[in-house]
Amino acid sequence: MADGQKKGLEGVVIADTRLSRVQGDIGKLTYCGYDINDLAENASFEEVVYLLWHIRLPTKAELDEFHNALNAEMTLPDAVLDAMRAFPKGAHPMGVLRTAVSLLGLHDPEAEDNSPEANLRKATKLTAKLPTITAAWARLRKGKEPVAPRSDLGLAANFVYMLNDREPKQVEVDAINVYLVLLADHGVNASTFTSRVVTSTDSDMYSAVTAAIGSLKGPKHGGANEKAMRMFQEVAQAESVEKWFKDEVKGKGRRIMGIGHRVYKAPDPRAKILKKHAHELCKLNNNCGLLEVADKLAELAANDPYFIERKLFPNVDYYSAIVLDAAGIETDMMTPLFAMSRIAGWSAHIIEQWADNRLIRPRARYVGPENMEWVPLEKRG
């Protein structure tokens, strides 16, 4: 690496933001000045979305109006649903979400209008429609008909209803709501950075969100919740958690999915909150097998010098996998739920980027061959 070059842009500040503050050294996260612990305890996802878009909490009347605006936008255009019916049933739900969001852009007459008012309307449409797409795909791929959203339910409850075609249980709604609150924004993570880079070219919100979904899909980012869940399932089949840790992590150098973070060098505050919810839910469901595996694995890592030296702690995806599983979310549907939450942050960052935009265009140091002589095709051996 050249002097001053930061591999993976580690520590590089690319923007001023008023949205979220991640203090990795002390394990603290705030949205517009509000501590994540207070928000997780008290806020609905809709209040958090409003907070991120307006940098203040809504009044009761504003929140009611926002609920109505979201509910009015939850239904998908027929053309998008019809296209989804033709998608391969085995397609990954994140691929489906990415494609469906891109399609939504084709069907929105405001897609190319980048004014602040149109961007806020598009942010509302996307926040409202991501749960509908996710729930519809969970059903369509099993040959079931999608369920239309209800106008009397909040976003988390509507999602649970559309997924299962039954009255949502409060415990499921609370679990999904707290998950959505905790994941709504997190500084300039990879997908948020992606959305800002796309926006910086003066491109539209659908393009930026489509790209962000592609970025979130990777297991080093949002895809980690699915991978963590699959890993817990694998460890549960092993002779013991200790043996799996010794063979796979210490022996083969496998990474524990859901552990480690680019910014947090202290415990991730979201993981602590989700761990508490995971314990409550497993007792309620009388099903604590995978949570015991997760706790044991985290304990082994917490006492291992390799993890201690590198300050590697469970991140948000570790216990969120257990919480989402307990709320009845299929493993490969977990990352779309991350997107259902992070759309709040992506859209807020896109709006913030538009307010003070300059093309994001870094450089690379060239290290390839120099002064090569052209060889005609017939003379190349």
Ligand SMILES: CC(C)(COP(=O)(O)OP(=O)(O)OC[C@H]1O[C@@H](n2cnc3c(N)ncnc32)[C@H](O)[C@@H]1OP(=O)(O)O)[C@@H](O)C(=O)NCCC(=O)NCCS
């Ligand atoms: C999140 C993550 C990508 C951060 O990556 P990063 O800041 O680029 O850190 P690096 O990949 O350079 O890792 C730093 C060191 O910790 C180790 N490490 C990082 N995460 C690890 C994990 N989950 N298990 C084991 N070792 C890990 C690396 O091997 C590396 O060791 P080294 O110094 O001997 O080379 C990384 O911790 C990871 O892959 N975690 C698992 C996936 C995950 O949970 N992603 C969701 C993040 S919210």
